[in-house]
Amino acid sequence: MWKPNRQSNKPIYEQIADHLERRISYGEFPPGSLLPSERKLAEQLGVNRSTVILAFAELRATGIIESRTGSGTRVSKTKWGALPRHTPNWSRYAEGGNFLPNLPFMRRIREALHQHPDLIDFASGELSGGLAPNEEIASLMSEHRYTSYLGYVNPQGYTPLREALVSYLRQYRGIQTTESSILVTSGSQQSLFLITQCLLSPGDAVAIEDPSYCYSLPMFQSAGLRLFRLPVDQHGICPEAIRSLYKKHRIKMVFLNPNFQNPTGTVLSEERRKELFDVVSELGLPVVEDDPFGLTAYRGDAPAPLKASDPSGSVLYIGSFSKIAASGLRIGWMVAPRSIVERLADARQQMDFGLSVIPQQVAAQFLKSSYFEPHLDRLRMQLLFKRDLLIEALRRELAGQIEFTVPEGGLHLWCRLVPEVHDGKLLEEAIRRGIVFVPGSVYGSDSGYVRFTFARPQAEEIGPGIAKFAEALRSLTV
Template sequence: MWKPDRSSDQTLYHQIADEMERRISYGEFPPGSQLPSERKLAEQLGVNRSTVIQAYEELRALGIIESRTGSGTRVSKFKWGATPKHTPNWHRYVEGGHFLPNLPYLRRIREVLQKDPTLIDFASGELNSELSPNEEISTLMKEKKFKEYLGYDNPQGYMPLREELVSYLSRYRNIQTTDSSILITSGSQQSLYLITQCLLAPGDAVAIEDPSYIYSLPMFQSAGLRLFRLPVDEKGIRPEDIRALYKKNRIKMIFVNPNFQNPTGTLLDQERRMELLGIATELGLPIVEDDPFSLTAYDGVPPMPLKSYDQLGSVLYIGSFSKIAASGLRVGWMVAPHSVVERLADARQQMDFGLSVVPQRIAAHFLASDYFQPHLEQLRMRLQYKRDSLIDALQKELPGQVTFTIPQGGLHLWCKVIPQVNDNKLFEEAIRRGVVIAPGSVYGSDSGYVRFTFARTKEEEIAPGIAKFAEALRTVLS
């Protein structure tokens, strides 16, 4: 006899409801027939009666069964008449498909922030409006009247933006490229999605940093990729680890975030950069370099990307406006060999026929304007001030209870809680106290780490927010 699978991610009552619906649709229980009582079915399946009650409630809500006092539970005659009209089982569809939902922590973060915007947000990895060039963009939109045709654009992206990015990448990132080797995307995540879907196949092995924000992106598991870890220390990954992974698992691609890595904030050591490039070219492995934070370097000297040293075209370089201007523009880019750009542009065209011209046009004008450099300088100054405020608050509220390495750029502070603590209990207690954090386990780390993002939080909220976090930690530890 069928039994529910207790190791499944699907709840027991949903499994039972689906199985009973299947048996009814196959005619095992014809219209009007009596179903087992809740108590009897619970005994047969080895579950609590309350679980069967929930399953029957699900089927009643769909109109598949009906219950009457004294008559028990029967299959609905109306639902299964001569011309049955059966509502789709949307629950089954929602739990089907190969594209996995976001991690529970991330869904919970989104849920609580939508319900209560007064929560102090240390979890969202984006700039707040005070750090975005809102006034500058408004001025540019007034000055640069829009006259272009609002039709489908080149699937590779808006040509004036690609041309402007050629100058930007040369000036700010020491990357020499052409507009034909640039693909405009809706941000770094779309770039990664296109790579995982178009350049890799289910079962392929890839190397990623540990910890890494990639653990928070189920798109890698949805693509059927096997993830292997490259531990990150104070100098970044150890390139020699790649040899061992290649020998043992035949990895096909390396994903790295070498400049102010998310979540640790570390900077890949210069010697290790050159070693990484050498090993990758020796083994014929492509490197995907995500570089969203470099221009936030607080000393005003952004570290050069791996791509700037790439002589053989081994590095796929990903950039974005999200961490240096505004995430709402949804403008990112990828620098890659032209054949790769053509392949990914074709795939993206199948998805959405290309991005909107409007935000691409805004981005192009902003890059070319006199506003861009002053904005970067102001952004760096404000981010450094917020980082320092966060560190001061942690040292004041939790002396001796947390450790961290001070980042020299980026939006995050990676923090280790010294007393042993349960991630979920700390996370929920912090929410109850009015502050939202990102547990380190979201990024693949052990329990007891927290990523504090200080770019979204208002300056005046940082100290009160850390005080609330400290209260939550003390409550969980007591």
């Protein structure tokens, strides 16, 4: 990103004015469009706000921009649009299409993290750099000279990766499958996108857990689906609720995250699993099982996925490396009947022509390497360590203010706040003090819940981060 040159003889405000004029002339800010605020630009460029005010004044003087009180600074239409030329009305185009923007809270969190990279991050649902196998993957990349042909690969994904996944699924998840039943995707996100866009139609009703990270995904709304809730207690969802939703709303599909559910950390109990299969096989209903956390069980055996016993062939299984290795690999997979895999592979060709072969090769090597098993062991140990740091800090800083169930796997802790506070205000107070978390309403729950991701912050940030959160909470309740 461009920064003013402090060694130059040219005043900084003039450098900024020139830089903005150049960006406007490139078309980055078309006539009539809004420029970033003085405050925001000052932050981005690392200068005082007064310097930006001078730069804006310079540009206003030449007629390139116009400011109106309360409505910000815009690129002038009269100067740039004086010719009989019309720039397309880009902002109208930006409002087209079916894709809803991300939820306001999620955008606010992303924006805050972008502006203040030093925020303590309890919000991003991913592993910290230290938990990801960066070293192992760097070693694999330099040990194995890259040899594959760099052309388009099989629409279902790079065959050696699908073969490695067949062994992985058998060994680690108890799932019997073949490489022709596997679709490699850009993480669980793309699997869900393909299912919601290509197997369902606008207006279709589906059942999702309550709370559920699905609520945080505008893709369900973008696909025009009607969402119905399956309340989650400490044993997971209650399968009989599926039957009544089916009767009332003719739901077409059920989305579940049975192992260390996001956000609650719950594992669907054995008994509920049996009931679930009875209900869905009676109704002929497909279940989408998202299983990103199964292997993060901190102690003892990982709970089996539904797909490992699927008597009626009702389960579309989704897995990914994002939560157990590295989200930046963007490697996920779906196990489904062949007709579904072929349909989705064909649709995906229309969207992006498939994934790059390079991360697919890296993922296949990693799965087959001697690094994989020790990485998982280390990950589980460190997640447990960080979970305990978080719990200690919560008990120390927020005794009596907060309630939670201790999760035995996953990346998150789900808390109920005892004092009544406004979700949005709490988030703003927390950001002001240097931390972010995700308000529970993002997952469809009532106000007063919070999700902390303990996998993302550094271990030494957890205690101080929760102290800041406690301050933020106190500032709103005292």
